Amino acid sequence: MITTHLKKLRQRFAINAEEESAIRAAVADTRKIGADKVLIREGQPLNESLLLVSGWLARSKDLAGGERQMTELHVTGDFPDLHGFTLKRLDHDLLTLSDCTLAVVPHDRVRRMIERFPRLGRIYWFMTNMDAAIHREWALSLGKRSAISRMAHLFCELNLRLDVVGETRGDSYDFPLTQRELAECLGLTAVHANRTLQELRRRGLIALENREVSLLDRSGLESVAEFDPAYLYLEKRAI
Amino acid sequence: MITTHLKKLRQRFAINAEEESAIRAAVADTRKIGADKVLIREGQPLNESLLLVSGWLARSKDLAGGERQMTELHVTGDFPDLHGFTLKRLDHDLLTLSDCTLAVVPHDRVRRMIERFPRLGRIYWFMTNMDAAIHREWALSLGKRSAISRMAHLFCELNLRLDVVGETRGDSYDFPLTQRELAECLGLTAVHANRTLQELRRRGLIALENREVSLLDRSGLESVAEFDPAYLYLEKRAI
DNA sequence: CGAAGCATTGAAGTGCGTCAACAATCGTGG
């Protein structure tokens, strides 16, 4: 059930059998939810965190005018809600972008787990710091990259993150977002996201049809994006 | 020396005498550095973290063209480099924006401190998650707010954060950034940051002279910014 | 006192937004 999550952890850290079973034991329950729902509302009090077993989520913040900015995307194996363990409420909404399966991890179990295994505490702390690193890269995109470079960068990021958890087929992967949702990730309007996407297609860099992305020219795409995966901290490490 | 840092912690959490002395004992050394230096370079291996005793720092990422995007500002009492404890290297540069005094905290001391006081571990985890919350708010600004709203928002954020550590005088505070650096926080050119600043002045919302900002009409400014301080998690809490 | 950085202003260009219409696809109920 949380095998994919363990794959994500093991990309960076050695996890022994004892630690693995502690992680598995932290899961209390499993829950399914449909696409386009608010999974967690900003400000809502939290005493459990949700691990994404399958599907796509987005962190979303909005302005009074109703416009939304996504600040991060989450895929199978991510623990999007983990920082709720310390924050006790979120500063943003968590939205489902597809049908999702979630593992419920009560906060008291997280706490007991990391008290028994302080190393897992540091590992999960690392994981939330990685989310912050992704936020910073998105801030760079939003502040300084052009629309086309921004979009190219997002597709590169997702390709690598999905590859880690075995959710790619070559340089292709499922991509359930509508163009409007894609636009909300990139700080663009849906109209301009559409034109930008067409420009990426015209240049032969990507294909996107039937909710599937293919990176047709990965190095060309990475070069348009100025993509450097260092911020994803993919290398094996001690902690 | 790290009294201001404790003030920041105590805004959110009760810290007892034993915990306080553990924190104080974690500091190995104190270091001074001048303005406009690279304090920590992206990728550099880290085995200690730096606590900002006084001065201003920025997290900065840059593109090949040499343009920079600041992703967060740090002031007296912040622990900007704490996430290096888990990440072991940064995905961005840390720049000094003024003369700074820093307390050096070796990672092995952090580790021993949180093993003796797991609650402090959770508190510092919380602190790095707060940085992520600030990143998300900046992403919203960069993606969806206009230049004037973005700038107003930044001045509101800093006013509150500085107030927590007693570094404001009423609604005024020292602000050492040049207009170019301010522009780099906001994803603008220096020219447009200048014009935006003048518009804020013209509307009677702020004054900025001699490296000091005054919020002349705080509620007007907050309204231009659509400022909601929830993302700063200022309320007292258990953990 | 001189040089370098910083703030300011003007004029002109452009990337992206806005508005509007229509085509294609999807989901749902009959």
Place this chain on the structure above:
DNA sequence: CCACGATTGTTGACGCACTTCAATGCTTCG
């Protein structure tokens, strides 16, 4: 299984917020 409304994707015309380039005065500091 089709009908039909709603959502999504696409295109065009036009507008504007912000950029770019360039010049000038103002600080700051060695």
